[in-house]
Amino acid sequence: MSISASAPASVPAGRRIRRFMSDYPLVPLVVLLLLLVLVLHILQPGIVNQRWIANTVKFAIPLALLAGCQTMTMLTGGIDLSVGTVATMAAFIVATQGVDNPPAVAMALALIPALLIGFANGIGVGVFRVHPLIMTLGTSLIGVGCLQVYQRTVIASGAKVPEFLTWLGTGLTWGFPNALLLFIPVAALLIFIQRRTGFGRLLYAVGDNERATRLAGVKYWQVILALYIFSSVLAGIMGLLYIGLIKAPSLSLAEPLVLPSVAAAVIGGTSIFGGRGGYTGTILGALILAVLTTLLTILQMPEGARRILFGAIVLLVTAAYLRIIEDR
Amino acid sequence: MSRFLRRHGWVVGLSALFVVLFVATRIIQPGYGAGDFGSLVRAVLPYAFAVAAQTVVVIAGGIDLSVAAMMAFTSVTAASMMAGASEEYAIFVVPLVLALGFVLGAVNGILIVVTRVPDIVVTLATLFILQGAALLVLDAPGGGVAEWLKGLIIGTVPIPGLPDAVTAWFPKALLLLVVLLCAVWIPLKRSRLGLSIYAIGSSELAAFRSGVPVARTKILAYAIAGLFAAMGGLSLTMSTGIGAPIPGPYLLASVAAVVLGGVALGGGRGGLLGPIIAVFVLRLVRTDLTLLAIDPNVTAIVEGSIMVAVVMFGAYVTIRSRAS
Numbered sequence: 120m121s122i123s124a125s126a127p128a129s130v131p132a133g134r135r136i137r138r139f140m141s142d143y144p145l146v147p148l149v150v151l152l153l154l155l156v157l158v159l160h161i162l163q164p165g166i167v168n169q170r171w172i173a174n175t176v177k178f179a180i181p182l183a184l185l186a187g188c189q190t191m192t193m194l195t196g197g198i199d200l201s202v203g204t205v206a207t208m209a210a211f212i213v214a215t216q217g218v219d220n221p222p223a224v225a226m227a228l229a230l231i232p233a234l235l236i237g238f239a240n241g242i243g244v245g246v247f248r249v250h251p252l253i254m255t256l257g258t259s260l261i262g263v264g265c266l267q268v269y270q271r272t273v274i275a276s277g278a279k280v281p282e283f284l285t286w287l288g289t290g291l292t293w294g295f296p297n298a299l300l301l302f303i304p305v306a307a308l309l310i311f312i313q314r315r316t317g318f319g320r321l322l323y324a325v326g327d328n329e330r331a332t333r334l335a336g337v338k339y340w341q342v343i344l345a346l347y348i349f350s351s352v353l354a355g356i357m358g359l360l361y362i363g364l365i366k367a368p369s370l371s372l373a374e375p376l377v378l379p380s381v382a383a384a385v386i387g388g389t390s391i392f393g394g395r396g397g398y399t400g401t402i403l404g405a406l407i408l409a410v411l412t413t414l415l416t417i418l419q420m421p422e423g424a425r426r427i428l429f430g431a432i433v434l435l436v437t438a439a440y441l442r443i444i445e446d447r
Numbered sequence: 448m449s450r451f452l453r454r455h456g457w458v459v460g461l462s463a464l465f466v467v468l469f470v471a472t473r474i475i476q477p478g479y480g481a482g483d484f485g486s487l488v489r490a491v492l493p494y495a496f497a498v499a500a501q502t503v504v505v506i507a508g509g510i511d512l513s514v515a516a517m518m519a520f521t522s523v524t525a526a527s528m529m530a531g532a533s534e535e536y537a538i539f540v541v542p543l544v545l546a547l548g549f550v551l552g553a554v555n556g557i558l559i560v561v562t563r564v565p566d567i568v569v570t571l572a573t574l575f576i577l578q579g580a581a582l583l584v585l586d587a588p589g590g591g592v593a594e595w596l597k598g599l600i601i602g603t604v605p606i607p608g609l610p611d612a613v614t615a616w617f618p619k620a621l622l623l624l625v626v627l628l629c630a631v632w633i634p635l636k637r638s639r640l641g642l643s644i645y646a647i648g649s650s651e652l653a654a655f656r657s658g659v660p661v662a663r664t665k666i667l668a669y670a671i672a673g674l675f676a677a678m679g680g681l682s683l684t685m686s687t688g689i690g691a692p693i694p695g696p697y698l699l700a701s702v703a704a705v706v707l708g709g710v711a712l713g714g715g716r717g718g719l720l721g722p723i724i725a726v727f728v729l730r731l732v733r734t735d736l737t738l739l740a741i742d743p744n745v746t747a748i749v750e751g752s753i754m755v756a757v758v759m760f761g762a763y764v765t766i767r768s769r770a771s
Contacts, residue, residue, distance in 0.1 A: 249758050
């Protein structure tokens with residue numbers, strides 16, 4: 120930085136662009152997103168219209184919500200792999216309990232396992248200091264088991280998705296997906312927490328240097344416990360939204376979204392080692408993945424080739440992004 | 448003796464746990480005998496190789512999320528190459544698949560070193576890629592396997608001079624597991640490379656400053672993990688007779704067994720014996736639950752709770768020992 124201050128004229132253009140990008144890390148993401156849309160437009164002219172955009176946003180929102188859990192936990196150097204199970208449980212319970220109970224009760228019931236799993240994760244990671252990857256994988260395994268047992272008790276009663284959730288998940292108002300009604304406040308809340316609250320600053324601090332934060336008098340386990348409960352409840356809410364979108368409860372509903380949610384947060388520039396990143400980038404990451412999925416579907420690739428490309432692109436984007444960010 | 452206990456306390460404790468569980472199994476099911484032990488070992492085989500793969504990477508300070516996908520890919524490759532082919536052809540297939548695993552593992556390592564992307568992300572990406580590749584090779588479970596390969600893990604090892612009642616407790620699968628693991632691990636542990644792997648696991652910076660070729664060591668650690676994963680894939684094909692393109696539950700199991708086996712997730716500490724015994728313990732718990740006629744779904748809950756509890760206990764012990 121000092122070099123640029125003393126001799127700004129001698130900095131070559133390439134370096135200047137890179138520096139610009141590292142100062143505004145969201146710019147390359149927006150460029151990439153527009154580029155993907157452009158490629159889509161060239162491959163299939165006319166596909167990019169209002170309806171397509173609404174549809175893409177509709178499918179990007181659940182992913183962005185799950186990626187929100189990952190962003191929050193990754194800021195402290197953790198990760199939450201139980202979100203898929205939590206979301207699936209919430210979705211399955213709301214659909215089966217919705218048969219006999221009013222929707223509000225069903226939704227409240229659906230969020231109970233989310234709270235419990237979040238609590239267990241928080242205790243395991245915060246108090247017992249288990250690695251978050253292991254802890255959340257373990258609790259998700261327990262969750263899947265519980266869900267299977269639960270499924271056998273309700274197998275005869277059938278399923279009914281509350282109408283409100285269907286409206287929220289699939290409906291459009293003036294061409295805008297209704298899911299935005301849920302997503303915009305949640306996203307605003309996440310960004311507000313990260314940027315403006317003491318809790319948000321603690322998350323960055325813990326991820327940046329846990330020892331220093333501890334010495335500064337922060338109760339580490341309280342921060343972590345609150346964080347994992349928050350993440351789990353967010354995943355549960357995502358499950359409620361997702362069942363409104365998919366409408367068919369199954370035992371592995373949200374499971375395929377777990378790894379993409381990690382990918383979205385990583386593409387969005389949140390460091391998996393903690394202390395750096397934010398939710399704005401994650402939203403862009405989720406949009407990029409959603410557009411990418413459409414692109415690969417349009418190219419009519421077999422499932423196998425699609426997964427290969429997906430993996431390769433996640434890797435390439437992350438590597439390129441790291442180059443830009445770290446070149447300071 | 449006390450020094451031995453201090454250094455290998457975890458492994459000794461695990462072995463004791465295994466023995467206790469085994470006795471419990473005999474109490475639950477008095478008829479539990481050599482044949483059942485043989486099938487336990489056969490069930491453990493793919494898990495054990497997955498755990499071995501994970502162990503090497505974790506000791507080197509990394510983590511490999513692509514283990515299960517790698518096993519699926521090598522398994523379908525082997526199964527589709529051997530389908531309808533002659534028995535002798537399999538002699539070429541086996542080394543080829545092992546080499547494939549080694550190379551793919553090395554690619555994992557090279558990607559981590561070259562791109563400088565965190566290992567979790569890289570192996571997550573290769574998980575997708577390998578899953579996709581497995582689906583391209585075989586889009587549904589199928590393929591075949593040579594009879595002599597199947598025969599390698601069925602039956603028991605005849606040891607001359609010992610009565611059948613004793614040799615019945617030495618299934619061929621156990622012999623295969625021990626031979627393959629020792630063939631890779633013992634030379635590795637004694638070599639300069641093995642030392643380097645432990646070194647970069649405990650402190651990459653210190654290792655680099657002491658002249659350890661960090662990049663090369665890391666790549667080789669992942670390559671060896673790939674080799675173990677390929678063995679796991681082959682053992683899957685051998686025990687089922689086909690190849691399935693969808694990865695099994697080996698990722699979580701491998702990480703859990705690594706932790707249970709006393710390998711620090713930060714890297715640099717632990718050995719291979721602990722995780723392997725841990726995998727036997729975890730499978731035996733499952734057998735016990737089945738023998739107790741517990742609903743298999745409840746079994747999943749109990750199994751998960753045990754893993755979580757053990758991991759929490761292990762972490763707690765680590766904190767306490769660090770504090771004192």
